[in-house]
Amino acid sequence: MKITPGRVRSGVRQTDFINADRLLSEEEMGVRDAVREFVDRELIPSAADHWDRAEFPFDLLPGLGGLGIMGGVFSPEYGCAGWNNVAYGLAIAELARGSGSLATFLHVQSGLAMTAIHELGSEEQKQRWLPGMARCEKIGCFGLTEPEAGSDPGSLTTTAVERDGGYVLDGEKKWIGNASFADVAVIWARTEDGKISGFVVEGDNPGFHTDVLPRKASQRAVWQTHIRLEGCHVPEDARLPGATSLGSTLAVLTHSRYGVGWDGLGQAADCYETALAYAGEREQFGQPIAAFQLVQQKLVDMVNEISLAQLLSVHVGRLKDDGLLDAPTVSMFKMNNVAKARRIAALAREVLGGNGVLLDYRVMEHMADIEGVYTYEGTNDVNTLIVGQAITGHRAFSARPPKDASRDGRAEEKPR
Ligand SMILES: Cc1cc2nc3c(=O)[nH]c(=O)nc-3n(C[C@H](O)[C@H](O)[C@H](O)COP(=O)(O)OP(=O)(O)OC[C@H]3O[C@@H](n4cnc5c(N)ncnc54)[C@H](O)[C@@H]3O)c2cc1C
Numbered sequence: 001m002k003i004t005p006g007r008v009r010s011g012v013r014q015t016d017f018i019n020a021d022r023l024l025s026e027e028e029m030g031v032r033d034a035v036r037e038f039v040d041r042e043l044i045p046s047a048a049d050h051w052d053r054a055e056f057p058f059d060l061l062p063g064l065g066g067l068g069i070m071g072g073v074f075s076p077e078y079g080c081a082g083w084n085n086v087a088y089g090l091a092i093a094e095l096a097r098g099s100g101s102l103a104t105f106l107h108v109q110s111g112l113a114m115t116a117i118h119e120l121g122s123e124e125q126k127q128r129w130l131p132g133m134a135r136c137e138k139i140g141c142f143g144l145t146e147p148e149a150g151s152d153p154g155s156l157t158t159t160a161v162e163r164d165g166g167y168v169l170d171g172e173k174k175w176i177g178n179a180s181f182a183d184v185a186v187i188w189a190r191t192e193d194g195k196i197s198g199f200v201v202e203g204d205n206p207g208f209h210t211d212v213l214p215r216k217a218s219q220r221a222v223w224q225t226h227i228r229l230e231g232c233h234v235p236e237d238a239r240l241p242g243a244t245s246l247g248s249t250l251a252v253l254t255h256s257r258y259g260v261g262w263d264g265l266g267q268a269a270d271c272y273e274t275a276l277a278y279a280g281e282r283e284q285f286g287q288p289i290a291a292f293q294l295v296q297q298k299l300v301d302m303v304n305e306i307s308l309a310q311l312l313s314v315h316v317g318r319l320k321d322d323g324l325l326d327a328p329t330v331s332m333f334k335m336n337n338v339a340k341a342r343r344i345a346a347l348a349r350e351v352l353g354g355n356g357v358l359l360d361y362r363v364m365e366h367m368a369d370i371e372g373v374y375t376y377e378g379t380n381d382v383n384t385l386i387v388g389q390a391i392t393g394h395r396a397f398s399a400r401p402p403k404d405a406s407r408d409g410r411a412e413e414k415p416r
Contacts, residue, residue, distance in 0.1 A: 014036075014269075014273075015269045015272060015273055015303065015306055016310070017303050017306075017307050018307045018310070018311075020307065020310040020311060020314065023311075023314045024086065024090070024314070027087065028084070028086050028087045028090055029090075031068075031072075031083055031087040031088075031090060031091050032087070032090035032091060032093075032094055034067065035067055035069060035090075035091040035094040035095060036094045036097075038063060038064075038067055039094050039095060039097060039098035039099075040098075042060060042063050043057070043060060043095075043098040043099055043102065044098050044099075047098060047099045047102075047221070047362070047365075048359050048360060048362055048365060050099075050101075050220075050221040051099070051101060051220045051221045051359065051365050052220070052359050054216070054220045054221065055221065056105070056181075056221060056222055056223055057099075057102065057221065060102070061136040062136065064102075064106075064136050065134070065135040065136030065137065066135070067091070068080070068081030068083065068091075068134075069081075069088070069091045069092070069095065069106065069110065070106065070109055070110045070114065070133060070134045070135075070136060071110050071114040071115075071118065071130060071133065071134045072087070072088040072091060072110065073085055073088045074114070074118050074130065074134075078118070078126055078127070078130035078131055078134070079130060079131030079132075079134045079135065080130065080131075080134045081134075084317070084321050085258070085317040085318075085320040085321045086314055086317035086318065086321065088259070088317075089258070089259065089261075089262035089313055089314075089317045090262070092106065092259045092262040092263055092266065093262045093263070093265045093266030093269070093313070094266060095266065096262070096263040096264075096265075096266030096267050096270075097266040097267065097269055097270040098270075099221060099369075100219065100263065100267050100365070100366055100369030100370065100372075100373065101219050101220060101221035101222040101369055102221065102222065103263045103266065103267075104177060104219050104222045104263075104369070104372065104373070104376075105177065105178060105222045106259070107177075107256055107259055107260055107263070107376075107377070108140070108141055108142055108177035108178045109133060109136070109139060109140050109178060110133075110259070111255060111256030111257075111258075111259045111260070112140075112141075112142035112186070112252060112253075112256045113133065113140025113141055113142045113178075113182075113184065113185075113186050114129075114130060114133050114134070114140060115251075115252045115255045115256060116142060116186040116198060116240065116243070116249075116252045117129050117130060117133075117140075117184075117186065117200070117240070118130060119242060119251050119252060119255070120198055120240040120241070120242030120243045120248055120251075120252070121200070121240050121241070121242065122237070122240075122241050124237070125200060125237075125240070129184055129200070132183075133184075138183040138184060139178055139181055139182050139183050139184075139203075140178065140182055140183070140184045140185070140186065141176050141177060141178040141179040141182040141184075141185045141186070141225075142176070142177075142185075142186045142252075143173035143176045143179065143185055143186065143187045143188060143227055144156070144173070144188045144249060144416070145173060145174055145175045145176070146158065146171065146172055146173055146174055147172055147174045147226075150416075151378075151379060151381075151382050151415055151416060152397075152398075152415065152416075153188070153196075153246060153249065153414075153415075153416050154196070154246050154414060156171075156188060156189070156190065156196065157171055157190070158170065158171025158172070158173065158187070158188065158189040158190065158229060159171060159189055159190055159191075160189035160190065160191045160192075160197060160199060161191075161192060162191075162192065163233070164233065165235065165236055166233055166234050166235040166236050166238065167189075167191075167199060167233070167234050167236070167238070167239065168207075168231055168232065168233050168234075169187060169189050169199060169201065169207065169229040169232040169233075169234065170229055170230060170231065170232070171189060171229050172226065172227065172228055172229070173187070173226070173227035173229070174213075174226050174227075175213070175224045175225075175376070176210075176224060176225045176226075176227050177222060177223070177224050177225070178222070178223070178225075179203075179210045179224075179225035179227050180210045180211075180212050180223055180225045181203070181223075182203045183202065183203050184200055184201070184202060184203065185200070185201045185202075185203065185208065185227070186198055186199070186200060186201075186240070187199050187200075187201050187227075187229065188243075188249065189229075195244065195245055196243075196245060196246040196248075196249075197239060197240070197243050197244065197245075197248075198239070198240040198243030198248065198249075199234055199238050199239055199240065200234070200238045200239075200240065201229075201232060201234055201238065205232055205233075205234065206232075207229060207230050207231045207232025207233060208227065208229060208232050209227065209228040209229075209230065210225045210226065210227050210228075211225065211226045211228075212224070212225050213225060213226060217368055217371075218368045218369055218370075218371040218372040219368075219369050219372040220365075220368070220369075246414055247414065249416070250327060250414065253377065253378070253416060254325075254327050254330050256377060257330045257331065257333075257334045257377045257378065257383075258316065258317075258320060258325070258330050258333065258334075260334050260338065260373060260376075260377045261313060261316065261330070261333040261334040261336075261337045261338070262313055262337070263337075263338070263373055264309070264334070264336075264337030264338040264339075264340065264341035264370070264373065265306070265309045265310065265313050265337050265341070267341045267345065267366045267369065267370055267373075268302070268305070268306050268309065268337070268340060268341035268344040268345070269306055270362065270366060271302070271341075271344050271345045271347075271348035271349075271363050271366050271367075272299070272302040272303060272306055272344060272348060274348060274352070274361055274362060274363055275298070275299060275302065275347070275348035275351040275352060275363070276290075276299055278351060278352050278355070278361070279295050279299060279351055282353075289351070295351060298347045298348075298350065298351055299351070301344075301347060302344045302347055302348065305340045305343070305344060306340075306344070308340075309336065309337050309340055312333060312336060312337070313333070313337065316329065316330070316333045327386065328386050328387050328389075328390035331378060331383035331384075331386040331387050332383070332387050334377060334378065334383055335380055335383040335384060335387070338370065338373050338374050338380070339374070339380055341366075341370050341373075342367075342370045342371075342374055345363060345366045345367040345370055346367065348363045349363050349364060349367060377416075378415065378416050382397075382415045382416065385397055385415065386415065397415050
């Protein structure tokens with residue numbers, strides 16, 4: 001027996017056990033359904049092959065750019081759709097349902113690069129980059145992480161030295177999505193006053209070099225890159241005027257992390273739907289495995305967690321629309337949805353038995369992709385500590401006391 005992705009999707013009702021659709025407006029459901037239709041028609045038929053071959057689906061970029069999903073919440077003034085945050089989140093969940101890797105492409109393009117330019121850039125930088133990025137005609141990346149600076153980005157060592165009417169950037173960045181084909185890179189570097197600032201670097205800058213990270217077992221259909229900045233000269237106006245400290249990255253990460261929470265919901269729902277369909281069709285001991293209590297327990301566990309995540313996701317989106325969403329709540333949201341997705345993917349794989357490890361069923365692909373999501377946008381541990389600090393008032397990131405900015409130049413010491 002073989003359940004193709006198409007059969008699974010057409011045969012199963014969209015997961016909504018608690019009728020959470022009642023929380024949504026017609027417009028929000030319209031956005032979701034349009035993305036779902038694209039995902040079913042254009043993305044899913046080739047997604048497993050792209051993942052297997054570690055190929056990025058470049059042919060999907062025009063269609064993706066036509067959906068309005070990139071920078072979906074930003075204003076039409078910048079060529080963006082101007083959706084509310086719930087519609088944007090629903091769209092992300094649909095994309096993630098079809099491919100966790102393509103959702104990661106979105107988080108980098110839209111959640112990180114576009115958001116950095118939108119929140120911290122000059123009007124000229126916004127007008128120059130955002131409309132093309134919204135249409136996926138221009139690709140962006142976001143370089144914060146370095147080989148020796150991951151959860152603690154305040155320890156980054158890339159430098160930006162003022163020279164020849166601009167800045168010269170030197171250093172290395174690791175794990176940077178989309179960088180090997182990016183038109184524009186948002187690079188975080190330390191200026192001579194010791195502060196961390198953001199710079200817009202064009203992909204064809206002769207001092208900007210990229211190597212795609214090979215042999216990756218998660219997020220295979222999207223590429224992460226090692227960047228070398230070697231005497232990379234950028235003009236004065238490449239500096240993001242709003243990026244004045246490490247804290248500036250927080251506004252960007254908070255927005256992007258919000259999108260990543262919806263990603264967990266989408267991938268979890270796809271795993272559950274595959275497992276539910278499989279359990280109804282696979283027979284052992286003369287009956288569908290869905291009739292066994294232990295299998296039902298797993299399915300119920302999954303749909304229960306998905307239902308709770310749906311409520312949380314819409315609530316968090318409404319908070320964001322009302323300007324009431326703070327960083328610890330976003331951390332809890334990302335932490336919950338992605339950790340639950342990780343568990344749900346493992347349960348779904350169990351329900352599929354041996355077939356669960358075949359890429360054709362997509363559950364293993366989600367499982368592997370979720371490992372990357374569990375780590376980026378703040379590891380599960382780091383987000384736990386952000387929530388922990390919010391509820392206890394105690395900072396548990398570091399055993400050492402906060403450093404004196406005047407002595408070591410680190411204006412702030414913030415986890416990502
Ligand atoms: C698929 C993928 C895509 C990515 N894309 C990008 C990108 O586009 N741009 C970008 O800038 N970065 C990107 N990253 C990097 C990502 O943000 C980092 O991997 C992440 O911040 C963790 O850093 P690290 O890998 O160096 O792990 P480390 O920080 O070395 O952490 C290792 C382990 O130690 C734990 N740990 C660390 N500090 C603490 C602490 N204080 N308390 C308790 N536990 C702690 C962590 O939770 C983790 O389990 C990506 C990563 C992945 C895997």
